[in-house]
Amino acid sequence: MTVSTTSSGQTLPADWRDFFALTKPRVMTLVIFTGLCGLLAAPGSIHPVIGFTAIFCIAIGAGGAAALNQWWEADLDAGMKRTAARPLPAGRLVREDARNFGILLSAASVGVMGLGVGWLAAGILAVSIVYYAVVYTIWLKPRTPQNIVIGGGAGAFPPMIGWIAVTGDITAMPVLLFAIIFFWTPPHFWALALFVQSDYAKVGIPMMPVVKGEASTRRQILAYSILLLPLAAAPWFIGGTAAIYGISALVLSALFLALSLPVAFRRSQPDDTMKPEKRLFAFSIVYLFALFAALVADRVAFYQGWIS
């Protein structure tokens, strides 16, 4: 790896934008959205300043974990077209700087969360960072085709942390929010993996379609979509939400399942346009946003006394 240097071999100081890029700002927007939804849907009240601090810490923690992920995977990223232009493989940053930056962000997010919001939320934030950076990135991602299932756990933490920032305790509802994103991730990502010819195989990451084949991946997409339906509706069944969320969850999950059926029961042909897979992937993003928006609408309506 070469780092930007001058004619005399001195290392140029890195641009701050490259540090910013290490935090994966686009992933962070989804983290902020789901974290905010967890915070808004939770029972009880939180001062806006403390609520802001909680979301800010979730975002910074995600940024720190993303930086550590890129520090560890710099060599892999260099070998893949989609990621070759990232700051580390492109040589715009020193590798150790990315590691230190990631540790700094992670530690700061947990510390500020603990002092400003509460130590239970801070503890779970710390667990989520270690889970993503160590358990997923370093340990299991390069070792098992179940890596996406495991990685889904990392993305599932933000709404849970947002919720716990308000309530200060772990109940069934934040665990269910975690479970929904956990089971949503595999069909979401594998639909993408089916139509994007990625070069994960080239760098030795065992993605499901490559290891177990297309047919198996399609069957597993269907299995997770089936599981997602009762799981997404579970907050309503256990009385944690009203019908606004319950019916939205059932309709959205039924659509999700309906779109996964053609994906499950077909095989791609040469020069396939992969329409069903693209449709399922696009809808999976709408699904998550709509589901969490419905949850917030349901809870706000309930707390305001508009519905019982």
Added chain:
Amino acid sequence: MTLTPEEQAEIQRRQKSRNLAVGGVLLFFVVLFYAITIVRMGD
């Protein structure tokens, strides 16, 4: 070790923008901690 004037200027530009970014972050944290302290004192 000699640097061309262009390199010198580029190094200074980057250092300056980094200093501004770090300064902005520190200022943000000062305001944030002040706000958290005021709010938590009322608990």
